[in-house]
Amino acid sequence: MRIVMKFGGVSVKDGENIYHCANLVKKFSEGNEVVVVVSAMQGVTDALLKAAHRCCSEPSAGFIKMFIADMMKRHYEAIEYAVRNDEIKAKVIAAVERLLDELEKVLLGISYLGELTRRSEDYIVSFGERLSAPIFSAALLSLGVDSVALTGGDAGIITDRNFGRAKPLPGVYTTIRNRLEPLLTIKKTIPVVTGFIGATDDGSITTLGRGGSDYTATILAAALDADEVWLWKEVDGIMTCDPKYVPNARVIPEISYQEAMELSHFGAKILHPRALEPVMRKNIPVRIKNTFNPDAPGTVIGPTTKDSSEIVKALSLIPQAGIVNVSGAGFDFAEIMSEVFGRLAEERVNVIMVAQSSSELNLSIVVDIRDLEKAYNALKSLENGVIKVEKIPYIAVVSAVGSGMAGTPGVAGKIFSALGKNGINVIMISQSCSEYNVSFVVDGSDGVNAVKVVHDEFGLGN
Numbered sequence: 001m002r003i004v005m006k007f008g009g010v011s012v013k014d015g016e017n018i019y020h021c022a023n024l025v026k027k028f029s030e031g032n033e034v035v036v037v038v039s040a041m042q043g044v045t046d047a048l049l050k051a052a053h054r055c056c057s058e059p060s061a062g063f064i065k066m067f068i069a070d071m072m073k074r075h076y077e078a079i080e081y082a083v084r085n086d087e088i089k090a091k092v093i094a095a096v097e098r099l100l101d102e103l104e105k106v107l108l109g110i111s112y113l114g115e116l117t118r119r120s121e122d123y124i125v126s127f128g129e130r131l132s133a134p135i136f137s138a139a140l141l142s143l144g145v146d147s148v149a150l151t152g153g154d155a156g157i158i159t160d161r162n163f164g165r166a167k168p169l170p171g172v173y174t175t176i177r178n179r180l181e182p183l184l185t186i187k188k189t190i191p192v193v194t195g196f197i198g199a200t201d202d203g204s205i206t207t208l209g210r211g212g213s214d215y216t217a218t219i220l221a222a223a224l225d226a227d228e229v230w231l232w233k234e235v236d237g238i239m240t241c242d243p244k245y246v247p248n249a250r251v252i253p254e255i256s257y258q259e260a261m262e263l264s265h266f267g268a269k270i271l272h273p274r275a276l277e278p279v280m281r282k283n284i285p286v287r288i289k290n291t292f293n294p295d296a297p298g299t300v301i302g303p304t305t306k307d308s309s310e311i312v313k314a315l316s317l318i319p320q321a322g323i324v325n326v327s328g329a330g331f332d333f334a335e336i337m338s339e340v341f342g343r344l345a346e347e348r349v350n351v352i353m354v355a356q357s358s359s360e361l362n363l364s365i366v367v368d369i370r371d372l373e374k375a376y377n378a379l380k381s382l383e384n385g386v387i388k389v390e391k392i393p394y395i396a397v398v399s400a401v402g403s404g405m406a407g408t409p410g411v412a413g414k415i416f417s418a419l420g421k422n423g424i425n426v427i428m429i430s431q432s433c434s435e436y437n438v439s440f441v442v443d444g445s446d447g448v449n450a451v452k453v454v455h456d457e458f459g460l461g462n
């Protein structure tokens with residue numbers, strides 16, 4: 001079997017975990033061709049982003065020295081535990097020192113310039129995965145498993161120039177195949193590819209959006225016609241809700257691509273929202289597996305599911321989002337829609353949900369809280385004597401997902417009467433024609449309670 005395995009940030013958070021994951025790869029690579037994708041060690045991407053912004057706003061050479069020393073310590077400790085051969089260890093330490101030297105220079109550059117572009121932000125965050133991949137690969141080598149570390153760009157993930165949310169270019173699959181296939185079939189080595197990052201055709205580093213290592217894995221799998229993708233995470237599989245919000249959530253053994261996509265679009269942190277696009281065209285199954293409980297069967301995401309007896313299969317929650325409201329009278333609705341969405345697309349605002357009043361006087365657009373100011377500023381200048389633009393900052397979005405909802409009457413009624421009985425006010429509702437999903441907005445302070453109420457109402461828990 002050909003398997004692309006991705007290990008997330010929690011799975012590789014320290015040397016002990018990296019060693020454990022390298023052993024999992026060793027075990028499953030017997031008789032299989034394996035490509036590994038790794039994320040940065042947990043918290044490293046956030047730390048890099050924070051450092052980049054701090055260098056831009058409060059330049060301090062002392063801070064940069066401390067930050068680099070801290071990164072060195074963390075990665076050095078990981079190497080000490082995970083790489084159990086002195087020669088391999090010395091090589092990977094030298095590689096990590098070179099990378100941190102480069103990072104220090106970039107951070108100094110940002111502080112001198114006092115400017116942080118999207119392109120330089122991508123360059124800086126890429127160090128997380130560029131540091132973890134060689135360590136993982138060295139851990140495999142020290143276990144006697146042949147391996148080579150590659151960046152996303154080296155592996156052929158060539159993207160557009162949409163820094164921060166880049167997309168692979170058409171034709172990229174051929175490049176990936178040409179670069180990776182010989183490693184698998186001729187050299188019989190395990191490529192360890194940096195998740196999350198790609199490169200433009202002229203070599204600038206790009207990122208695929210937060211959580212993008214899942215997407216890297218599925219892009220590689222589609223290019224290589226893999227038999228399966230295994231995403232190793234810290235949970236037993238996709239659950240009926242994020243267990244951080246609903247502790248009695250249970251694992252769903254099988255879920256369709258469509259259902260999993262709905263969940264991830266509506267905030268379920270278990271999967272990158274675009275991750276299933278590359279594999280669904282080729283019907284490649286994606287398994288979610290628990291790094292810390294590898295014998296658990298996990299969840300299989302595939303074309304369809306046998307079990308559609310549940311009407312609502314799972315719930316997701318976006319705990320913090322915002323609404324921009326465009327309202328007024330006597331304007332051409334089609335014209336205003338095209339203007340509004342044109343401006344939001346230009347600003348690269350991620351639109352989560354849209355609702356419109358039947359009198360066509362009101363358009364409510366739900367956006368990620370980080371995009372709210374940008375969205376509001378993009379639309380504010382539409383205001384005139386007729387059109388009014390407002391923002392509502394503190395709301396939560398809950399989504400109920402399940403293919404069994406299509407054609408089943410009364411689902412929305414059941415959801416909203418349960419919320420009503422529990423005194424939760426609904427601000428906005430949306431359901432598409434696919435009937436895979438009913439989403440609604442509540443006040444930010446009601447989000448967790450709303451998701452628990454609906455979870456209980458449909459008997460989804462253990």
Ligand SMILES: Nc1ncnc2c1ncn2[C@@H]1O[C@H](COP(=O)(O)OP(=O)(O)O)[C@@H](O)[C@H]1O
Nearest residue numbers: 008009010233234235238239241242268269270
């Ligand atoms: N429906 C869901 N089922 C399981 N986990 C979920 C769900 N929605 C959100 N999550 C969250 O997704 C996280 C995914 O695990 P994690 O190991 O952090 O992934 P990764 O390493 O890929 O970032 C979990 O911490 C869990 O809280």
Ligand SMILES: N[C@@H](CC(=O)OP(=O)(O)O)C(=O)O
Nearest residue numbers: 008009039045210211212213
């Ligand atoms: N390191 C990146 C990419 C990623 O996918 O990470 P994780 O697998 O830990 O969610 C991020 O934090 O966004």
